Amino acid sequence: DLDADSSVIDDQLAHDPVLVVLLKARPGLRVPGAWDAFEISVRAILGQQVSVAAARTFATRLLQAHGQPIEKGTLTHLFPMPENLVEADLSSIGLTSRRAQTIRQLAQAFAQGRLDLSAANGLDEAEKMLCAVPGIGPWTAQYIAMRALSDPDAFPVGDLALLRAINRHGENLTAKSLAARAEDWRPWRAYAALHLWNSET
The missing domain is CATH 1.10.1670.40 (Endonuclease Iii, domain 2)
Known part of the structure; x- marks a missing residue:
């Protein structure tokens, strides 16, 4: 930006x-941009219809349960890779079964290379690609495009x-x-x- x-x-x-x-x-x-399209996509799903504080709590729990621990610096965990969430049990972090399923399906699409936002030809195509994942609608897709693709519109x-x-x-x-x-x-x-x-x- x-x-x-x-x-x-x-x-x-x-x-x-x-x-x-x-x-x-x-x-x-x-x-603000995003370091990783998968991470910001998961965070967008965690933030659907909840407060910012609740979304942050879900993200912290997700990191603690499924992230890769690191010992150096102030960070404690790296964000999970898509492969780590494809079959993850997300009930322990407080997500509804529907939202957990959306995250698993998103992770599978990223892991299999079916969802490559860098290949999207514009905002409309990115939204279409994202909305193909059950549980992702226009709001979430537009937010992801804003952050992951730095789409100004x-x-x-x-x-x-x-x-x-x-x-x-x-x-x-x-x-x-x-x-x-x-x-x-x-x-x-x-x-x-x-x-x-x-x-x-």
């Missing part, structure tokens, strides 16, 4: 009356935190009207999402 010209992005997004305020609070905000439509954030600024939008409004933010919707999420903290 360091190659992105934040002044161009900010100029485009500043046409929105809510975003202009958020841009002033955090000028030059960057969309990825936008997790229907995200409750985005809706809550924009409505805290005097708006009264629904998920549908937020999606329509976000069309004006193209091709920088990922940055708009990040500004809205950060306004919640």
